[in-house]
Amino acid sequence: PLQPTQAAPPASPVLMRPRVPKTARRPSTALSTSAESSPAQQEEIAVVGMAGQYPQARDLSQYWRNLAEGRDCIVEVPAERWDIDRYYRPGAPEPGRTNSRWMGALEDYDRFDPLFFSISPKEAELMDPQQRLFLQASWQAIEDAGYDTQSLSGSRCGVFAGCANGDYQQLSPDQRLSAQGFTGNANSILAGRIAYLLNLQGPCLSIDTACSSSLVAIAHACESLRAGTSDVALAGGVYVMSGPEMLIKTAQAGMLSPDGRCFTFDQRANGFVPGEGVGVVVLKRLSDARRDGDHVYGTVVGWGVNQDGKTNGITAPNPQAQTRLQREVYARFGIDPDRIGLLEAHGTGTKLGDPIEVEALKASFGGYTRREGYCALGSVKSNIGHTLTAAGVAGFQKLMLALVHRQQPPTIQFERLNEHIGLSGSPFYVNRELRAWEVEAGARRYAAVSSFGFGGTNAHVVVAEWAEPAPAPAAAGPVLVVLSARTEAQLRQKARDLAAFVRERSDVDLSSLAYTLQVGREAMEERLAFVANDAQTLLETLDAYVGGVAGRTVVHAGNAARSRGELSLFLDDDTLRMSLIERCASQGDLEKLAELWSKGLPMQWQLLHAGETPRRMPLPTYPFARERYWLDPSESEIPAEPGAASLLHPLLHRNVSNISGLKYESVFIGTEFFLADHQVVLAGEIEKVLPGVAYLEMARAAFADGVVRHRS
Numbered sequence: 001p002l003q004p005t006q007a008a009p010p011a012s013p014v015l016m017r018p019r020v021p022k023t024a025r026r027p028s029t030a031l032s033t034s035a036e037s038s039p040a041q042q043e044e045i046a047v048v049g050m051a052g053q054y055p056q057a058r059d060l061s062q063y064w065r066n067l068a069e070g071r072d073c074i075v076e077v078p079a080e081r082w083d084i085d086r087y088y089r090p091g092a093p094e095p096g097r098t099n100s101r102w103m104g105a106l107e108d109y110d111r112f113d114p115l116f117f118s119i120s121p122k123e124a125e126l127m128d129p130q131q132r133l134f135l136q137a138s139w140q141a142i143e144d145a146g147y148d149t150q151s152l153s154g155s156r157c158g159v160f161a162g163c164a165n166g167d168y169q170q171l172s173p174d175q176r177l178s179a180q181g182f183t184g185n186a187n188s189i190l191a192g193r194i195a196y197l198l199n200l201q202g203p204c205l206s207i208d209t210a211c212s213s214s215l216v217a218i219a220h221a222c223e224s225l226r227a228g229t230s231d232v233a234l235a236g237g238v239y240v241m242s243g244p245e246m247l248i249k250t251a252q253a254g255m256l257s258p259d260g261r262c263f264t265f266d267q268r269a270n271g272f273v274p275g276e277g278v279g280v281v282v283l284k285r286l287s288d289a290r291r292d293g294d295h296v297y298g299t300v301v302g303w304g305v306n307q308d309g310k311t312n313g314i315t316a317p318n319p320q321a322q323t324r325l326q327r328e329v330y331a332r333f334g335i336d337p338d339r340i341g342l343l344e345a346h347g348t349g350t351k352l353g354d355p356i357e358v359e360a361l362k363a364s365f366g367g368y369t370r371r372e373g374y375c376a377l378g379s380v381k382s383n384i385g386h387t388l389t390a391a392g393v394a395g396f397q398k399l400m401l402a403l404v405h406r407q408q409p410p411t412i413q414f415e416r417l418n419e420h421i422g423l424s425g426s427p428f429y430v431n432r433e434l435r436a437w438e439v440e441a442g443a444r445r446y447a448a449v450s451s452f453g454f455g456g457t458n459a460h461v462v463v464a465e466w467a468e469p470a471p472a473p474a475a476a477g478p479v480l481v482v483l484s485a486r487t488e489a490q491l492r493q494k495a496r497d498l499a500a501f502v503r504e505r506s507d508v509d510l511s512s513l514a515y516t517l518q519v520g521r522e523a524m525e526e527r528l529a530f531v532a533n534d535a536q537t538l539l540e541t542l543d544a545y546v547g548g549v550a551g552r553t554v555v556h557a558g559n560a561a562r563s564r565g566e567l568s569l570f571l572d573d574d575t576l577r578m579s580l581i582e583r584c585a586s587q588g589d590l591e592k593l594a595e596l597w598s599k600g601l602p603m604q605w606q607l608l609h610a611g612e613t614p615r616r617m618p619l620p621t622y623p624f625a626r627e628r629y630w631l632d633p634s635e636s637e638i639p640a641e642p643g644a645a646s647l648l649h650p651l652l653h654r655n656v657s658n659i660s661g662l663k664y665e666s667v668f669i670g671t672e673f674f675l676a677d678h679q680v681v682l683a684g685e686i687e688k689v690l691p692g693v694a695y696l697e698m699a700r701a702a703f704a705d706g707v708v709r710h711r712s
Contacts, residue, residue, distance in 0.1 A: 042226075042301075042302075042332075042333050042334070043226065043285055043286055043287060044286040044299040044300065044301050044464070044466075045221075045222045045225055045226070045283050045284070045285060045286065045299060045300040046283065046284050046285070046286045046288075046289035046290075046294065046296045046299050046466065047281050047282070047283060047296065047297040047298050047299065047300065047400055047463075048145045048146075048282050048283070048284050048289050048294040048295060048296055048297070049141045049142060049143075049144040049145025049146070049147075049281065049282030049618075050141055050144055050279070050280070050281050050282070050297060050397055050400060051137045051138075051140035051141035051143075051144055051279070051280050051621060052137060052236070052277065052278055052279035052280065052393070052394075052397055053106055053107075053108060053133065053137065053277065053278050053279075054066075054073070054104070054106070054275075054276075054277040054279075054384050054387070054394060055073040055074070055075075055104035055105055055106060055107075055275055055276065055277070055384045055385065056071070056073040056107070056384075057073070058107060058108060060397060060401065063397070063398075063401070064401040064405065064409075066383060066384075067380065067383060067398060067401070067409040068405070068407065068409050068434050069434075070383075070409070070410045070412045070433075070434070071383060071412075072261075072383065072412060072413070073104055073275075073383055073384045073385075074102050074103070074104050074260055074261060074273055074275075074384070074385055075102070075103065075104075075105055076101050076102055076103075076260075077101055077102070077103050077105070077244075077247075078105055081105070081241075081243075082243055082244055084101045084244070086244075087244045087247070087248060088100075088101045090258065093251045093252050093254065095252070096248065097248065097251070098244065098247040098248045098250075098251035098256065099251050099256065099258050100247060100251060100256040100257060100258055100260055100271075100273065101260065102257075102260030102261075102273050102385075103241065103247070103273060103274050103275060103276070103385060104273060104274070104275025104276060104277075104384040104385030104387065105275075105276060106133075106240065106276040106277065106278075108133075108626060109129055109133075109240050109276060110129060110628050110629060110630040111624075111626040111627060111628060111629075112124050112127075112129075112132040112136070112624075112627060112629050113136070113624035113625040113626075113627065114627075114629065115486070115625075115691070115693065116486055116622075116624060116625065117135060117197060120693060120696075120697055121629070121650070121651075121674065121694075121697060122180065122697060122700075122701075123180045123184065124629045125629045125630070125631060126178065126180040126181045126184045126185075126631070127180070127183075127184035127185075127629075128166045128168040128169070128184055128185045128190070128240075128242075129166070129168060129240045129242065129630075130163060130166050130168075130190060130238045130239065130240050130278075131184060131189065131190045131193060132629070133238050133240065133278040134161055134163070134190055134191075134193075134194070134236070134237075134238045134278055134280070135193050135194055135197070136624055137236065137238070137278045137279065137280040138159070138194040138234050138236075138280050139194070139621075139622065140280075140621035140622065141234060141236075141280040141281060141282050142234070142282060143520065143521060143619075143621040143622060144282070144618050144619075144621055145282040145294065145295070145520075145616070145618075146294065146295060146516045146519070146520035146616025146617060146618070146619075147282075147519075147520050147616075148519060148520055148521055148522050148523075149198050149522055150198070150522050151519075152198050152199075152200060152232070153198060153199040153200075154199055154201060155200065155201065155202070155231060155232065156201060156202040156229070156230050156231045156232075157195075157198075157200040157201070157202045157230065157231065157232045157233065157234065158200075158202035158203040158204065158205075158221060158224050158225075158229070158230035158232075158233040158234070158235075159191045159192075159194055159195050159200060159202070159203070159204045159205070159233070159234045159235075160191070160203070160205050160207060160217035160218070160220050160221040160224075160233060160234070160235040160236075161190055161191035161205070161206050161207065161217060161234075161235075161236065161237060161238070162207050162208070162209075162212075162213030162214030162215070162216065162217040162236065162237025162238070162389045162390065162392065162393065163187055163190050163191070163206050163207070163208060163213065163237060163238055163239075163389050164187070164208045164210070164213065164239070164388070164389045165185075165187060165208075166185065166240060166242060167241070167242045167243050167245040167246070168185060168240075168242040168631070169181060169185045170242070170243055170245065171242060171243060171630075171631040171632075172631045187206040187208065188206050190206050190238075191204050191205060191206040192204055192206075194234065200234075202224070202229065202230040202231070202232075202233065203224055203229055203230060205217070205220065207220065208389070209453040209455060209457035209459075210388070210389070210453035210454045210455050210457070211346070211348075211386070211388055211389070211391050211392075211451060211452060211453045211454060212305075212391075212392055212451040212452055212453035212457050212458060212459045213237050213388075213389040213390075213392065213453065214235075214236055214237025214238075214279065214389060214390050214391065214392035214393035214394075214396075214451070215391075215392025215393065215395070215396065215449065215450075215451035215459035215461060216305050216392070216451075216453075216457060216459045217235045217236065217237060217392075217393075218235045218236070218281065218283075218300070218303070218392065218393065218396060218459075218461060219303040219304065219305050219459050219461060220235070220305075221233035221234075221235035221283050222283065222300050222303050222461075223303070225283060225284065225285050226285075231284070231285075231288065232282065232283065232284050232288075233282070233283045233284075234280055234281075234282060234283075235280070235281055235283060235393075236278070236279045236280035236281055236390070236393040237278070237279065237389045237390040237391075237392060237393045238277070238278040238279075238389065238390050239275075239276055239277060239278075239387050239388045239389045239390040239391075240276050240278075241274060241276060246274050246388075247274060250272075250274065253315075254271070255271055255272060255350070256271045256272065256273070256274075257270050257271035257272060257273055257349060258270065258271070260273055261273060261349075261382070261413050262347070262348065262349035262379070262381040262382045262385060262386065262413060263349045263382070263413050263414070264345070264347040264348070264349045264354060264379040264381060264382045264411060264413065264414065265345075265347065265354055265358075265377065265379075265411070265414055265417060265418055265421060265430050266349070266413060266414050266415055266416060266417070266418060267415070267416040267417065267418050267419060268415070268416075269349045269350055269351050269354060269418055270349075270350075270351065271348075271349065271350055272348040272349050272350065272381060272385065272386040273381075273385040273386065274385055274386060274387075274388065275381070275384045275385025275386055275387040275388075276385075276387060276390075277384065277387040277390040277391075277393075277394050278390055279390055279393035279394055279396070279397050280393070281393065281396065281397070281400075283300070286299055286466075290468075292616075293613055293614070293615045293616055294615075294616055295615060295616050295617050295618055296466045296468065297400045297403070297404055297466075298399075298400050298403040298404070298463050298464060298465050298466050299463065299464050299465075299466045300461060300462070300463050301333060301335060301446070301462050301463065301464050302329045302330065302332065302333035302335045302461070302462040303329065303333075303459075303460070303461045303462070304325050304326075304328055304329040304332065304459070304460055304461075305325070305457065305458065305459050306321055306324065306325045306328070306457075306458050307321065307456050307457055307458070308321045308456035308457075308458065309321065309456070311456070314455065314456065315454045315455070317353060317356050317357070317452060318456070319356045319357075319359055319360040319363075320360075321456075321458060322356075322357065322360035322361075322364075322450070322452070322458055322460075323360045323363040323364050325458050325459075325460050326360070326361070326364035326448075326450075326460050327364050327367065329460050329461075329462060330364070330368065330462075333462070335446075335462050336368060336369075337364065337365045337368045337369060337375075337427070337448075338368055338369040338371060338374075339443070339444075339446045340365075340375055340446045340447060340448050340462065341374065341375055341376065341408070341437060341439065341445060341446060341447065342375065342376045342378065342399065342402060342408050342431075342437070342445075342447040342448075343361065343375055343376070343377055343378070343428070343447065343448050343449075343450075344378055344379065344380065344395040344396075344398060344399055344447065344448070344449040344450070345357055345358075345361075345377055345378065345379045345450055346379070346391075346450050346451055346452045347377075347378075347379025347381055347382070348379075348381060348386055349379075349381060349382070349413075351418065351420070352420065354418055354420075354421060355418060355420035355421045357450070357452075358377075358421050358423070358426075358428065361428065361450075362426050362427075362428070365426075365427045365428075369427060371427055372425055372426065372427060373423075373426075373427070373428070373429050374427055375427045375428050375429075376408045376428075376429060376430075376431035377411065377428050377429065377430050377431065378398075378408070378409065378410075378411040378430075378431055379395075379411060380394050380395055380398045382411055382412045382413040382414070383412060391451055392449065392451035392459060395449040395451065396449050396461065396463070399447040399448075399449055399463050400463065402437065402447065403445055403447065403463065403464070403465040404465075406436065406437045406445065406465075407434055407435065407436060407437055408431050408434070408435050408436075408437050409431075409434055410431055410432050410433045410434055411430055411431055411432065414430050414432055417430065444464050444465050444466075444467075445464065445465040446462065446463070446464045446465075447462070447463050447464075448460065448461065448462045448463070449461050449463070468615075477533075478531045478532065478533045478590055479510050479511060479513070479514035479531070479532055479590075480514055480518070480529065480530075480531055480590045480593060480594055480608065481513075481514055481517060481529065481530055481531070481532050481538060481541075482514075482517050482518055482521075482523075482527070482528070482529045482594070482597055483495060483498065483517065483521075483527070483528045483529075484521065484522070484523050484524040484525070484526060484527045484528070484560075485524050485525075485526050485622070485623075486524050486525065486526065486677075487526060487625075487677040487678070487679075488526050488677075488679070489676070489677045489679075490526070490622075490623055490624075490625065490677065491526045491527075491528060492545070492546055493623040494620070494622070494623055495528065495542045495545050495546050496542075496546050497620035497623060498542060498619070498620055499539055499542040499543060499546070500620075501619060501620050502535055502538060502539055502542075503539065508535055509614070509615075509617065510532065510534070510535060510538065511614045512614040512615050512616070512617045513617060513619065514532075514614075515605070515609060515613070515614035515615075515616070516614075516616050516617050516619055517619065518603070518605040518608075519605050519616075520616055520619075523560070523597075523602075524560075525559050525560050525561045526558075526559055526560075527556075527557065527558060527559070527560050527597065527598045527600075528545060528555065528556070528557045528598070529555075529556045529557075529593075529594035529595070529597050529598045530553050530554060530555045530556065530594060531553065531554070531590045531591055531594060532553070537552075537553060540552065540553065541553040541555060545557070554591060554594075556594045556595045556597075556598035557598060558598050558599060560598070560599060560600030561600065563598070563599035563600055564599065564600040566599055567596070567599055567600060567601050577601065577602070578604070580596070580601075581593070581596075581601075581603060581604060581607060582607060584596070585607040585608055586607075590608075593608075625676075625677060627673045627674075628673070648664075648701070648705060649698075649701040649705075650672075651666060651674075651694055651697050651698045651701060652664050652666055652698050652701040652702055652705070653665060653666040653667060654666075655705065662702070662706045664698075664702050664705075666698065668690070670688055674690075674691060674694055675688040675689075675690065678690070678691045
């Protein structure tokens, strides 16, 4: 057996060339030799940005806290989703019924900010929530990586999305025949929306391999980066249940746990619980990430995908295929499983599925090591349920967070080992508590994640921690802090989020913070800029702005669109503009630059960082408006007669036509969602104004209603 080395590993993922037993070697065929490349030539893939939402976790910080605390995030199907009593029957599954009333539910499954993405409210309402959530998570992941989304325009940025046909359109079958229903429920559009929005020109793939979809997406993204067809990639997956369809179908297939828990590896294992989630990671070649000064969460050092082929049934797993895949990944990338300290299993919590997976792992590791009890087994499904097409990325992000925190979170719902699983003498044990992740001095931490689709497509990915050399201490001195948003309300929320972030970190690098806000965020209309000398000044200024009181620091706030007239001379003449900015930068006049930027003058931020460029860092991402967009089956059709329903449309309330022509009437009381953030200041008072796009939607709805009535 191979023994761990004492020296720190090199930057390459190569630890040593594994000695694979003859019985484990792949057959000598033309297809198999294509994977035999020199491990020394493999470059690691850096994870430079992440975003996601999972049951009882609106962001990844809360996701990690839930995992570290061993929190059970499974609930009964919420009443606002659907009436579970209508479909639930205990005992053996009955036709059209489910024997489980549980799920891992997303809190923001129905929330979206359509105007931020230039999407009309009507289109947003008809759009599958999976499209909305993946779009928002992709934007947040890019920001988390420290990049202005507009900087990716025209780039070879790939998009790889694990997804499946949702059941949202079933809420209102008549709407799927519309143009918005067509694009809003097409899987190809799910991946394509972010590419269209940001003008991304790399590969764009929506991938459906069932439960392994999102991990297959990550593997394809890594392969694209390695092949050079992408220079940066967004990869992940999403799953949302809009109705009881999945609960019923999986119950009929005998897959669900009547107890509503994933008892992974446990003697009580009797099925899984469906869960929801969305996760996106931003990937780059490690050399590019280091060149660009990116923050690196960890690296992907090996990946692979294969198929079960012919088995006892199309949904039956193939342990030989799982073993073959894992061994091929280790051989292809020169990975020694003796160093893998945490393994995120597919672990659905089925009586026979879990033992098959563990036996495959034991066979895979057995060709490399004889060490016992050093690798922790876990499955996030015991916390949040089986998130189906988002399951792989949920496990992947769990491992990234574990590497960052250097901790191994517990596997909950585990009391007694499944009688069909034997761990004695194996490298594995089921981790039941949060523990420090200890390794030899100078060694890196390694982890692996598996994901298996019920159609037979398997994925296996190995990741490792990455620790950059400590940066040189930032030069003392003031920094220019800039924040912007679409609306003033969201700008204040950004200020709150940044203040909370700084309070949690006693050693925040102000230079990196300011630099990331300058170059890593799109400059929007509502702006706030000020100069901070230290973290305390930063917090005092943010608190004063949020509270609407005057602080000790001069704050430059305003709407860039309304202020641009003051700078028309500089906006029209690039030479004058550059001369002004260069003069202010050379003189260190940050206050003047803050004033100019808040009024809409584009900046060349590198002029402020003539020496060593600060590193990008993860900061709070955009606080999207949390507006509800959801089809109500009871109100999905326009009533045939006026007065048959209370409203014709959220913006078009009543038909008051008479003999002189078509007329419509709408009455708004000021609390409507489309007025909440659309406000102007007139004569010193805040007035709510109906957005221009709302007038267009009213006109469209009136025309559509008029045509229907004319034809009838």
